[in-house]
Amino acid sequence: MSEKIVVENGVLKVPNNPTIPFIIGDGIGPDIWNAASRVIDAAVNKAYNGDKKIEWLEVLAGQKAFDNTGEWLPQETLDKINEYLIAIKGPLTTPIGGGITSLNVALRQKLDLYVCLRPVRHFDGVPSPVKRPEDVDMVIFRENTEDIYAGIEYEAGTPENKKIIDFLQNEMGVNKIRFPETSGIGIKPVSKEGTERLVRAAIEYAIKENRPTLTLVHKGNIMKFTEGGFKKWGYAVAEAEYGDQVFTWNQYDAIKAESGEEAANKAQADALASGKILVKDSIADIFLQQILTRPKEFDVVATMNLNGDYVSDALAAQVGGIGIAPGANINYLSGHAIFEATHGTAPKYEGQDKVNPSSVLLSGVLMLEHLGWNEAANLITASVESTISSKVVTYDFARLMDGATEVKCSEFANELIKNL
Ligand SMILES: NC(=O)C1=CN([C@@H]2O[C@H](COP(=O)(O)OP(=O)(O)OC[C@H]3O[C@@H](n4cnc5c(N)ncnc54)[C@H](OP(=O)(O)O)[C@@H]3O)[C@@H](O)[C@H]2O)C=CC1
Numbered sequence: 001m002s003e004k005i006v007v008e009n010g011v012l013k014v015p016n017n018p019t020i021p022f023i024i025g026d027g028i029g030p031d032i033w034n035a036a037s038r039v040i041d042a043a044v045n046k047a048y049n050g051d052k053k054i055e056w057l058e059v060l061a062g063q064k065a066f067d068n069t070g071e072w073l074p075q076e077t078l079d080k081i082n083e084y085l086i087a088i089k090g091p092l093t094t095p096i097g098g099g100i101t102s103l104n105v106a107l108r109q110k111l112d113l114y115v116c117l118r119p120v121r122h123f124d125g126v127p128s129p130v131k132r133p134e135d136v137d138m139v140i141f142r143e144n145t146e147d148i149y150a151g152i153e154y155e156a157g158t159p160e161n162k163k164i165i166d167f168l169q170n171e172m173g174v175n176k177i178r179f180p181e182t183s184g185i186g187i188k189p190v191s192k193e194g195t196e197r198l199v200r201a202a203i204e205y206a207i208k209e210n211r212p213t214l215t216l217v218h219k220g221n222i223m224k225f226t227e228g229g230f231k232k233w234g235y236a237v238a239e240a241e242y243g244d245q246v247f248t249w250n251q252y253d254a255i256k257a258e259s260g261e262e263a264a265n266k267a268q269a270d271a272l273a274s275g276k277i278l279v280k281d282s283i284a285d286i287f288l289q290q291i292l293t294r295p296k297e298f299d300v301v302a303t304m305n306l307n308g309d310y311v312s313d314a315l316a317a318q319v320g321g322i323g324i325a326p327g328a329n330i331n332y333l334s335g336h337a338i339f340e341a342t343h344g345t346a347p348k349y350e351g352q353d354k355v356n357p358s359s360v361l362l363s364g365v366l367m368l369e370h371l372g373w374n375e376a377a378n379l380i381t382a383s384v385e386s387t388i389s390s391k392v393v394t395y396d397f398a399r400l401m402d403g404a405t406e407v408k409c410s411e412f413a414n415e416l417i418k419n420l
């Protein structure tokens with residue numbers, strides 16, 4: 001009989017037959033979910049000789065929800081995920097320039113899933129546009145509930161927009177809006193609390209996984225009180241709460257100002273030799289260059305919502321593309337988590353049984369690891385590695401590989417199951 005996953009004193013208690021809600025997703029969602037869930041089920045069955053089994057519970061969101069209930073994100077879906085704690089989803093479509101706001105973002109906000117965790121590593125044999133994709137081994141901690149993604153926007157020409165612009169011009173003395181009559185306005189909240197909880201999660205991950213550095217990525221030179229605030233609060237929480245486990249560039253600068261460069265270099269070298277994590281920062285534009293030119297220098301990365309979105313897809317490209325880019329949205333305090341691929345609904349491939357199911361499948365691997373079902377997770381990871389090495393791949397890899405056999409999405413899943 002299926003049971004609920006619960007959280008007790010901050011620890012997940014996972015029964016052998018947990019109920020896990022899933023959202024099938026729009027566009028390519030059904031193809032990738034049907035493929036990935038078969039592989040997950042087969043791996044769990046094999047790893048535990050049938051003693052464990054996930055009871056999947058479909059919950060609706062997106063087009064399927066609208067067609068069935070008249071709502072894009074029914075309250076029942078939120079209630080079920082709230083109740084069962086852990087869920088997994090396919091991608092959901094967001095119209096551009098109007099229409100409904102993102103359901104993907106709404107799920108993260110409504111359940112306060114404040115960390116978007118996106119690990120990026122290279123699998124042997126996966127084609128890549130860079131010379132040494134194996135040098136990329138980063139874990140992105142993307143703030144998931146605020147920034148420009150909070151969705152506070154006012155369309156040009158509307159009374160609300162005019163009210164904001166009038167307020168800025170008449171009450172705040174703003175005279176820098178170049179074309180006030182035709183400007184759309186977006187508001188970017190970035191808070192101390194939001195930054196601190198994200199950076200805490202990133203540092204705790206770095207400690208647990210023995211990762212040597214954490215980089216705070218921001219554009220604080222331009223957006224001084226939002227992105228600059230993120231940098232300032234990030235360093236402050238690292239020093240205040242993890243002072244005996246980290247050394248920061250902020251501390252380096254302070255020692256340098258007080259005692260000179262040599263003393264600062266020595267303090268940093270001593271700290272790293274004693275196993276402390278180096279917490280540093282990078283401005284977002286140069287970061288996007290350096291992840292290409294010097295990927296070895298980056299490890300755990302913490303950043304705000306929009307930067308994290310850009311960085312996720314850019315880094316995915318370096319290790320084979322968005323077809324193999326998993327992710328998770330997590331609230332480490334409540335225990336809620338929704339696992340999902342980094343990519344979207346790829347509408348041109350809808351219903352073609354063509355695309356790579358690896359992103360949602362590897363999101364499933366993250367989920368299994370989160371549940372402590374590492375044996376099943378490891379079986380899938382090993383199967384993905386060996387299947388790709390055998391050059392039996394979906395179109396995205398086949399077009400970049402010599403001598404590959406291109407298979408459909410569902411056939412790739414069959415191959416993965418065979419190789420478990
Ligand atoms: N979390 C979510 O649910 C997300 C939803 N979206 C939404 O998805 C919709 C489409 O967005 P779009 O910008 O086109 O981005 P997508 O990520 O959906 O697709 C862009 C391109 O990425 C490649 N791709 C995506 N998924 C796969 C896969 N599984 N296997 C292989 N290749 C893949 C394809 O490349 P190629 O053309 O080279 O073959 C595809 O054309 C939008 O409505 C957007 O808002 C976007 C991102 C995340």
Ligand SMILES: O=C(O)CCC(=O)C(=O)O
Binds near residue numbers: 092102104309342344
């Ligand atoms: O919600 C969307 O449509 C896009 C979200 C996105 O790109 C992401 O979370 O990476």
Ligand SMILES: [Mg+2]
Binds near residue numbers: 310
């Ligand atoms: Mg994105």
